[in-house]
Amino acid sequence: MSGRVPQVGAAVGPCFGGPSFTAAQSDFVPIVKGTGFLGMSGIPVVKVGIGLEVTNEEIGGGEKSAIETGQADFLAETVAECITSIREFLSYLPSNCNEAPPRAAPKPAPVDSPEGREAIAQLVPDNHRRAYDMHKLIGLLVDGGDYFEIKRDHARSVITAFCRMDGHPIGIITNQPRHHAGAIDHAGSMKVRKFVDLCDAFHIPLLSLMDCPGFLVGPKIES
Secondary structure, three states: OOOOOOOEOOEOOEEEOHHHHHHHOOOEOEEEOOOOEEEOOOHHHHHHHHOOOOOHHHHHOHHHHHHHHOOOOEEEOOHHHHHHHHHHHHHOOOOOOOOOOOOOOOOOOHHHOHHHHHHHHHHOOOOOOOOOOHHHHHHHHOHHHOEEEEOOOOOOOEEEEEEEEOOEEEEEEEEOOOOHHHOEOHHHHHHHHHHHHHHHHOOOOEEEEOOOOOEOOOHHHHO
């Protein structure tokens, strides 16, 4: 039976024009720092078109694509790390949208132990003005404490990640109090929207951990 399949567009070298469009339409886009580039136009086209001298890094290097624009979902230091990220991403998804997500052998979550329950009690503060690291909370709740973050370096006031609970793939959406107190901005909204659409397409249930003071305000966020 045919159906939507997971798509990966890995930028391990310069990807301008058509290849960058393919990446933009993919479900997961890892990029290799220093060698991977994403952009509509390369250096020669920019030079001819508007007379501007630029570098590949300025157009769409790994850090720009993964941190600033969010076009890339994972910033890899090496090609080997890029390949590993693809394997991990695909391990949470079925081969197509007509199948159920693959279940793995369940692993105990840290919260299943007395020490884990105590760690959660110590982590989440009674004082709402004191920030804590939501990554640590996720690690206490999921199988084996393992999870795979999508767009880890972009819009860091929200976290989107794959994990497993009782062996089943789960998508997690949560705020990160350590960045802007967990407030949402337009970049965070788009990050969450794409992740929700991805999970919906492949029947992956969502877990939301909410600790959000609201949406960022001020002239900058309105521009």
